Amino acid sequence: MNINDILKKEFNLRDEQINNTIKLIDEGNTIPFIARYRKEMTGEMSDVTLRAFYDKLIYLRNLQSRKDDVIRIIEEQGKLTPEIKVNVEKANTLQEVEDIYAPYKQKKRTRATIAKERGLEQLALDLLNQNIKNINEESSKYINEEKEVNSTEDAIKGTMDIIAEIVSDDAKIRKYIRELALREGVIVTKNSKEEKSVYDMYYDYSESVRTIAPHRVLAINRGEKEDFLKVKVEINNEKVINYIINEYVNDKNLKNKEVIVSAIEDSYKRLIFPSIEREIRNTLTENAQERAISVFGKNVKSLLLQAPVKDKVVMGFDPAFRTGCKIAVVDKNGKLLDTTTVYPTEPQNKVEESKKELKALIEKYNIDIIAIGNGTASRESEKFVSDMIKEIDREVQYIIVSEAGASVYSASELANEEHPDINVSLRGAISIARRLQDPLAELVKIDPKSIGVGQYQHDLNQKKLEGVLDGVVEDSVNSVGVDLNTASYSLLEHIAGISKTIAKNIVAYREENGDFTSRAQIKKVKRLGPQAFTQCAGFMRIEGAKNPLDNTGVHPESYDICKNMLDILGYSLSDVENKNITDIDSKVEAIGMKELSNKLQVGEVTLKDIIAEIKKPGRDPREEGIKPILRTDVLKIEDIKEGMILKGTIRNVVDFGAFVDIGIKNDGLVHKSEMSKGYVKDPMTIVTVGDIVDVKVIGVDMNKKRVALSMKI
Template identity: 35%
Template sequence: MRDFTPLWVLEELISERANLARWAVKNVVHMLENGATIPFIARYRKEQTHGMEVDKLREIKTLMEELKAIQQKIFTILTGLQKQNKLTEQIVQRIRGAESLTELEDLYAPYKPGNKGTLAERARALNLEPVAMTCIQNPTHVNINKHISLGVKGLSSEKEVQTGIQHIIADIIHRDDTVIKPIRDHCKEKGLMIECTQFIMSKKMSAKTLQKAEKAQETSYKFENYFDFKSSSKTIRPHQILAINRGEENKILSVKFTISEVGRQKFDYMAEKKYLRHDCRGTVRGLVLRAIDDCWCRLVQPQIIRQVRSELTKAAQKSSIDVFSNNLRNLLLTAPVKGYSILGIDPGYKNGCKCAIISQTGQVLHTDVMFLSLSLKMKEKLRKAIEGFRCRYIALGNGTACRETEKLLTDVVAGTATTYCIVNEDGASIYSCSDLAKEELPDLDPTLRGAVSIARRLLDPLAELVKIEPKHIGVGQYQHDIPESQLKAALDCVVEECVSFVGVDLNTGSEALLRRVAGLNQTKARSLIEWREKRGPFINRNQLKFIKGLGDKSFQQCAGFLRINHSDVVIEIKEEGPGRCRKGQEEDPILVSDDEHTSKGKKRKIKNLAGPKKVKKRRNSCDPDPLDETWIHPESYDTAYKLMEGIGLKPAEIGRESGIKRVQDYQKDRSVEELNKDFKVGEPTLQLILDAFLKPCGYDIRDKQLKPLFKEGIRDIASLREGTILTGKVTNVTHFGAFVDIGVGRDGLIHTSNMNRTQLQLGHRVEVKVLKIEKAGNRISLRLENRLE
């Protein structure tokens, strides 16, 4: 059997594209192929990755998936061509060498089976290939007239015969890498010219196209910047590509890609040098020249343009996904507001403002519906509710009637310690009607559930936002122009990373949070919750091994991200069973697998793809383990306890001020490199253990992240003046700039040209200067003066 594997090596190509060490890439690929998650690799396998950050690991995973898809496509194409008896050594080598799906499709296009085939194939079917080869190899011996056959389509005249020969020669040139590759390289280096103009409707258009174009005119003003637009493919921005694609699709823009005249001349020179012999004269010479022109206009130029557009679009989509992912990450990692009751308001006109007050643990204390039309009554009710439930903060949704409600709130909180914050309410209505919302808040009307969700988004953004699909959170850019599967996969990865790195309490974490932990899914999260409901709270991480369907691999991936706050655990024996024992007792050894759970004292056959393999677990004590409150992985507990012994750190001191000081003193005269001589682990693992010992009890990585922007009053857009200096908060980041809430009911835009080369992130507090106010379009142009944090 012929070798249909790619000519390239997966790890080498990833290493080259990502600019990473090959050995590290090889390790990451191996771990990913064996089911390891990115959060686990990033935190607990730094020795094998050379300390790669999450972004690099995700890039490797993406490239690996893309290249594996190309590998499969290469095999499928070559297998198909083999069945059609169309394989030649040249075709095999070209297809095996393809490094992108676009390149593969272009290489395969001439051989795709069809009813009529390509123009060249039709000509070959008429037996015109021999004369075509003579035209380019021995032009003085060509006799075109003898191939004329009256009554045969394609051969009935000299013109038809010449056209067939022309198509064959054009196809031969098109398949010649020695001619085409220099042109591709030239276009890649120099780029193509992109021109856009406003789409002009024509009477020749179909009724469907005409209707689409007419409808699109309603939103054509959004594309005014592209009605007379020129740019090189080398310098065009990702958001511009997506905008151009959308405008063209909606019949608002006409788009033209052009290869430079130098590129065309280079092609003519290369093609004529190889296929136009010096002794080629007369009719045959004209025929070959027409074939070269036909090859360029019909085959080469469109193919290169398709490739460039495809690559630009894919790069723009990837960039857009990156923007969405970064914005989502910053939003999910916004610092929670702890220790206070919060009033959540979902503003509205006709149906009123839905209000809900939650406790510092998220429990619903009070709900109400108030109407802006009865402003005096609404103010009085709000004051009483805020005072009665001691609300320190108000979370106001940014939807309809937000502006009017904010004005009213300004009067309500004046002279008090209460402040309010504008909260992104995107997705709240979707959550309020979901099965999860019905389960969590069964006695509340869906509209009031939205107000509860808004309040909880301020209390703990991560815990609340994981309840809805990330795509419904409005912090993206052109997300509707991105393949949904790609967007979902990328955003799900971000959510998994955020939830895992923040960590989830095993005994209080919701199903929505637990299913997002690395190594878990909805089924395993549900099993975990059912286990603790039946048998009481978890006492240590080892009890995870007794949960149905959660075997060694799942335990390895999730254990470090699940914590137990022992100060909150009250040991109560609800039901005897595997994993549940009284303090001081130990479990008998049992047989378990990832697929089935066996009750104590019973054995059953275990079905596993790898065969009937049974693993005997060691005895597990049910005593609490202080390391379960840290991010140290159970696989490193032996090392951690050995290090504690060397430091003189008592288990009860972990996370306490005395213990932190003891570790700090111990590290003063010892480097990690020196310490590691006594341990059989890598320096990154030892550093991770030391860092865990230096963190206080209840440490939350989000506490150092950007905090919500609280306000006490508002300004009006009418009161804004050009040149005014304001402070605000970044609400969205795109390729063309950042949107900032400056407290006037409308976000302003800092264009990239006005950012002073400063990198902004969602949530940053900034000082800005008002450059321009377009009150008709409610547009505010800003310039960044200073980043406050």
């Protein structure tokens, strides 16, 4: 197996890209660093492609390692033939390798192993390879009371058990049945309870294995786990048995056909099909989980990279009924100014008292925006806030913010470190306010699984989900960069090359020595060695640094190149600092990008990145994104009528469509068939979390409080 050739074909890459990327990975470079600062070597592979490349590389290396183990084990048994070795080496998946290894694997005590212990293996092999004229006469030779073979019937029965296991262990047979099941199999579900449930549609349901949607697989699995559904896979059993008969019955053993066919039927029903059915269900589940994890990752990334609302004083409003609404006011930099609890909702209904208290806070701190959490009592709180701000002379707006994970953060060790003197119940309001100001900096404090923009996240492989989401968070943080003098350790630990311990050491160094004035200064941080510095430096930002390049995405390794370029083009570092790099494109064009890169002895791709960075020092790429919708009035579902055109925010994207916040209690749904006039296979090709969209109301279900929307306006 040539790993490089497989990667080359799958990712459509050149040999040098493959070799360079593997070398960079093996040297311990992080994916964000490779994606951002080694573009010349990788051919500009994105972070997403690099992570897929890395996962495939690890899989193929594990596959090769398993192949080597299997060949060694079979060889130690003295059973390795050239054919077996070739078949193992040609296998493309771990499943194929395990199928080949199955006959040589040490088994638990089975009916076949018991029959072998009774001395019947030779009779089984003779039945398969010879035309035995009288099977009863031949079987009688194996009667042995000491081995509990008391009759010809015992001998034949044990022989059939051995043949059944031989057939079951046949890699070719298993491959045929598996491929047939994937191609022609049908998933069939029935209800196991009479009561109504969310799984009603699956109470008498069937769908092709080949076409069943991932989200339906996960729904069926959950329904089965909760004991509402019975699930099975159906295939053409007769077709399969005939195939096996054709493989095992021939001129050599035709006289023994009846016994062999009986053993084949037993093998298929008792051993092969239950195993293949589990494999098919596992394959469907793994594929569905991979898709769900991918969707979750993309949603999380979109949420993390939402445009920040900067330079605004924000009131975080964490709604509740009985225990009261928790309030936290933070300044433009997210610093906590004040907290309180008000009771404008049931059962207290202290509306006027609550208005008076909050108006006083708004006046005292010049609050610009009220961020309301979208949990319990959210819309009741929104109505209260909407009415209140109409009574205020100055302009105050509000917005509904996802509060997913706020309670997890509130009780976390990090929240206790940040706000040791603040009651746990009030910390959620602080998080809600800050996640409007800087979604990335605040949401990285929360386990990504708790952010609430996925599907069936609790049913997924948690290790895989965690790995993908950690990668998403890392890529998101590094794509934005962090301010070395304001970032919390929870943000810093996601920078390439920085561990949690080093992140805490950076914060400790800052607290002891004051603000960093240069990137080079972080080399003094405890346990931050040269390798870590190389990985992390380009993603650190220092506003007002001595060297203005320290506030850009230019890596320190390229500082000399950048300075030489500025000299050639007639600029200085002070021009970078004062944002005077205005006509650089025309100057570069006059010289020629290729000529300039030759002069500087740097790749054109790297040079283009350097130019882009010095044009906008301190640039936050999120600021170019879509700003959230700020509201001053509230809608109720009773206000919604078919035909209305509304503006909304995409809250979650799933395989079958997208949920849109249109300002009512429950998000409306745009089914994927209503996203475009053309066919939509994947809703993520149309919208992402945080997008602002115009939607048309096409249905209102007052009983279920559901609104159907269309983007086909």
